[in-house]
Amino acid sequence: MLNFLHFRLNKTFLIFLAFLVVIAIWKPIPLIYGLQRGGLYSLIGLPLALILGIVGILNLAHGDFLTLGLYIGYIFFTQLGLDPLISVFPLFILMFLLAIGIYQISIKYVLKAGELNQLLLTFGISMVIIELIKIIWTTRPRNIYTPYASSSITIANFSIGIYEFIYPIVAIGVLVFLQLFLKKTFLGQASRAVGQNPKGAEIVGIDTNKVYLIIFAIAFGIIGIAAGIMLPRTSIFPLSGNAYTLKSFALAAMAGLGNLNGILIGGITLGVVEAIVQSIPGYSGWSDLVFFGVLIIVILIRAYRGSKS
Amino acid sequence: MKKILTPLIAIIAIGLLMFLPFYTGAYFLHVVMTILIYMTLSLSWDMMLRTGQLSFGVAGFFGVGAYVSIVSSANFGINPLVSIFLAGGFVALIALALGFVVLKLRGIYFAITTLALTMVFSVIIRNTPRLTGGASGKVIPNVIFQGDSSKIYLLILALALSTILISEMFSRTRIHFAINSIRTDELVAKSTGINIFKYLIIIFIITAAIQGVTGAVYSQQYGFVSPETTFSLDFLLLPMAMALVGGIYSTWGPIIGAIILGFASEYLKLIMPYGHLIIYGIIIILIILFLPKGIFGSLKSKKQSSN
Numbered sequence: 001m002l003n004f005l006h007f008r009l010n011k012t013f014l015i016f017l018a019f020l021v022v023i024a025i026w027k028p029i030p031l032i033y034g035l036q037r038g039g040l041y042s043l044i045g046l047p048l049a050l051i052l053g054i055v056g057i058l059n060l061a062h063g064d065f066l067t068l069g070l071y072i073g074y075i076f077f078t079q080l081g082l083d084p085l086i087s088v089f090p091l092f093i094l095m096f097l098l099a100i101g102i103y104q105i106s107i108k109y110v111l112k113a114g115e116l117n118q119l120l121l122t123f124g125i126s127m128v129i130i131e132l133i134k135i136i137w138t139t140r141p142r143n144i145y146t147p148y149a150s151s152s153i154t155i156a157n158f159s160i161g162i163y164e165f166i167y168p169i170v171a172i173g174v175l176v177f178l179q180l181f182l183k184k185t186f187l188g189q190a191s192r193a194v195g196q197n198p199k200g201a202e203i204v205g206i207d208t209n210k211v212y213l214i215i216f217a218i219a220f221g222i223i224g225i226a227a228g229i230m231l232p233r234t235s236i237f238p239l240s241g242n243a244y245t246l247k248s249f250a251l252a253a254m255a256g257l258g259n260l261n262g263i264l265i266g267g268i269t270l271g272v273v274e275a276i277v278q279s280i281p282g283y284s285g286w287s288d289l290v291f292f293g294v295l296i297i298v299i300l301i302r303a304y305r306g307s308k309s
Numbered sequence: 310m311k312k313i314l315t316p317l318i319a320i321i322a323i324g325l326l327m328f329l330p331f332y333t334g335a336y337f338l339h340v341v342m343t344i345l346i347y348m349t350l351s352l353s354w355d356m357m358l359r360t361g362q363l364s365f366g367v368a369g370f371f372g373v374g375a376y377v378s379i380v381s382s383a384n385f386g387i388n389p390l391v392s393i394f395l396a397g398g399f400v401a402l403i404a405l406a407l408g409f410v411v412l413k414l415r416g417i418y419f420a421i422t423t424l425a426l427t428m429v430f431s432v433i434i435r436n437t438p439r440l441t442g443g444a445s446g447k448v449i450p451n452v453i454f455q456g457d458s459s460k461i462y463l464l465i466l467a468l469a470l471s472t473i474l475i476s477e478m479f480s481r482t483r484i485h486f487a488i489n490s491i492r493t494d495e496l497v498a499k500s501t502g503i504n505i506f507k508y509l510i511i512i513f514i515i516t517a518a519i520q521g522v523t524g525a526v527y528s529q530q531y532g533f534v535s536p537e538t539t540f541s542l543d544f545l546l547l548p549m550a551m552a553l554v555g556g557i558y559s560t561w562g563p564i565i566g567a568i569i570l571g572f573a574s575e576y577l578k579l580i581m582p583y584g585h586l587i588i589y590g591i592i593i594i595l596i597i598l599f600l601p602k603g604i605f606g607s608l609k610s611k612k613q614s615s616n
Contacts, residue, residue: 109598110597113601115416115417116358123549125594249421250425286432288432300410302418
């Protein structure tokens, strides 16, 4: 029944489980923080990995679209009184439509132009979004308050937010949805084919342009969901989402292109390691190194393996 | 005729540029200095790109150079001018050590690893507050040349001109065959007996050193460094945009791009103090969409096709 999830009991997954068990015994509190944070990293990383894996474009504006989603959710909450968790639905639709618009007027034209032009184009888009946000909403940080988001439990002097458990849960939900879409629907199968070999897919009659458009739209919809979910616990300012762009890419690179389950494993692993580093007194500032350090090491290991084979 | 004309124009242009401080105001001079700084970064980035390696490490080397210069002059009392050379040397050493590892990577992986290295540098600097001032940054009491802007200008001009010279050397001497062959077909280059790695690491070290020196000059000019501003991705992305707007794989491209985007952004800043970057962003998007070869690149291919 659940075989579409395809979590084969391979070496990576076993190591991951062993890692979680060891951490649970050694440092249970950072493990919980790490699971929550890692869930968020995975949720935000999934759409980037989807676009990168299938369309082959590294979207440098990824985090800025997340910021945009946060502001739209903020407007929903303050103007319409819409609860963030409900605003997930209109956010999904809005971001879906936005993606179609952006794809049609710009991305479409750089698909064949090479990595550099794609990176620069998305950088230009990122700049426009940040500046637009600054003009409309100024740089003043904003927060929203929902009573349920601040509930917490206390375990051994540590207070742990309950709301944050929603991140890994939604991340798994989105992952299941994506795997179902990619494996069970015609469009999903077509997009996997396009991701593996665009030219071949075109020869057998798949409309690659349409596939790219749909993948973009779905990925943006997921960004909208992530924005709605994180809204109650995030400070909203023009660079809110910025930090997630590179972290998402780090996850995608770690997992390898097209490996969506790997995003979840990688996201939670890095979230936990980050939380552990942060729990060491006096060294919390070094936690940022976790992502970049691991990213560099993984890429290098890949490169050495690649050169041998 | 053309052989005499080009150097003549170059000499006149350099002469005019050298005496610029005597006939323009402080504001215009400042704009030119900023443009020259970005032009240097843009050129150095393009030089690396000519080997086919898309480097995202510009901001990182720039930042390390800036910090080496400020820390060595503030903490150890080293002459600011000497500290700039020290910064270049230090960054060159880092590039040498890192080059052995990262130059094995290709394409997007090289790009991302160099970007991650930038982040690693900034995290290290933020977490060693005793030496670097940590997150709040570090100020030096005296900027270089006691803040004499015409002397600083000459220093920046010298830096920009030497970078242009190195760039021209790369495209005129034997080394450019190696560079081009690595970019167009690495396998063929390898099989014809070119020592790819040797050339890659030489170019990596030279361009990193240029970026380090640029960072050092920039930080000495302002007398201030902080992790956020010094490692700002602006120092990576704006030079990239300039090279692309002008046209990549050439010396002229980044120069033209830096002049156009540099003046455009200053002018936009004047007429539109808030949100002028929007227009800047739109310019980049439009150029990418409609002029993918850049201005110089398009002109060149037009000329070639009409011949």
